[in-house]
Amino acid sequence: MSELLQSKWGAVLLTILVYLLFRKVQQHFRWALLNPILWSITVLAVVLYTLDVPYVAYEESAASISFLLSPSVVALGVLLYMKYPMFKGNIKPLVLALFIGSVVGVLSVVLLLFVLGVDEVLLVTLAPKSVTTPIAMKITTLLGGIPSLVAVVVILVGIFGAVVGPKLLQWAGVKNKVAIGLSLGAGAHGIGTAKALEIGILEGAAAGVAIGIMGGFTAFITPLIGAIFRLF
Numbered sequence: 001m002s003e004l005l006q007s008k009w010g011a012v013l014l015t016i017l018v019y020l021l022f023r024k025v026q027q028h029f030r031w032a033l034l035n036p037i038l039w040s041i042t043v044l045a046v047v048l049y050t051l052d053v054p055y056v057a058y059e060e061s062a063a064s065i066s067f068l069l070s071p072s073v074v075a076l077g078v079l080l081y082m083k084y085p086m087f088k089g090n091i092k093p094l095v096l097a098l099f100i101g102s103v104v105g106v107l108s109v110v111l112l113l114f115v116l117g118v119d120e121v122l123l124v125t126l127a128p129k130s131v132t133t134p135i136a137m138k139i140t141t142l143l144g145g146i147p148s149l150v151a152v153v154v155i156l157v158g159i160f161g162a163v164v165g166p167k168l169l170q171w172a173g174v175k176n177k178v179a180i181g182l183s184l185g186a187g188a189h190g191i192g193t194a195k196a197l198e199i200g201i202l203e204g205a206a207a208g209v210a211i212g213i214m215g216g217f218t219a220f221i222t223p224l225i226g227a228i229f230r231l232f
Contacts, residue, residue, distance in 0.1 A: 011061035018043050032163045037191055041155070069134055069190075076193065076208030083205040086178065094182065098210055101186045102217035105130030106225050121145060127222045129153045132189040135215040139222055154189060161188025162195040181206025186214050 022036035022043075048058055059066070080087070087094065106127050113123045125145030128136040136154045137147040165184050174180060177200060184192035185207030193211060197204035 009061075011058050012064055014047070015040070015044065015062055015065060032167070035159055035163055037155070038159045038163075072190075076205070076211065079201060079205035079208050083202050086202060087206075087209065090178070094178075094209070095213060097182065098186060098213045099217050101210075102130065102214050102221055105186075105214075106218060106222050110225055124222075125150050126153060127225065128218050129157055130186070130189075131215045131218045132211050135219065139219050143223060155191070157187075158189045158191030162191045165192060166195065166199070177202045178206045182210045185210030 019036055019040045022034065022039045025039075026034040026036055044058075047053075048055060109129055110123060110127050113126060121144065124143040125140050125147075126149075127143070127145075128139040129150060130136075131139070131154070133151050133154045136150050140150045141147045161184065165188055166180075169180055169183055174183070180199065181196045181203035184196040184203070186192075188195065189211060193204060193207035196207035
């Protein structure tokens with residue numbers, strides 16, 4: 001089994017099968033806490049630990065899945081093209097809202113970590129946690145942080161947002177489809193976008209817009225905020 005997981009397609013096959021299994025479980029019970037990504041990660045981590053398979057070996061074996069991460073984000077542009085007329089008259093407030101969201105997303109975590117007195121490496125590592133994984137890892141790497149750590153945090157934030165976000169928006173009385181999609185995309189990144197796509201195509205398109213714009217703003221804002229806090 002250990003050799004299978006380290007083979008070229010073994011890890012890919014196991015990852016897909018585990019994910020499909022928990023997706024079926026969630027569809028059957030319809031419990032938000034049965035998020036297939038959360039439980040897939042948990043089960044795969046237990047399997048790797050039990051079989052003493054190094055994560056590096058698993059990562060190399062499952063490289064084809066990791067490769068699809070970036071193209072999948074770009075592919076969201078197709079949905080934007082399909083629903084562009086719905087956004088055309090609201091570009092300015094949409095961009096402004098996402099800009100404010102980017103500033104709050106970076107500033108909130110940086111301010112909290114600064115108050116707690118953490119070292120600079122951890123601060124620049126977690127600062128871009130409000131964008132999708134490939135963008136966050138790239139920003140963290142350029143700032144001298146730990147990309148693997150921010151990847152874990154981004155995934156956890158995304159799972160939490162996908163599980164809690166729809167209910168929170170419902171309780172807040174948010175019914176506008178674009179607003180729902182923007183909220184899930186901005187707050188829960190790729191996993192939130194997947195959830196938005198489950199709700200509807202317009203919500204998914206709006207979430208895709210949020211991912212792209214938030215990524216651009218955050219890449220620009222994070223070094224500036226980090227530089228300001230280095231002065232203190």
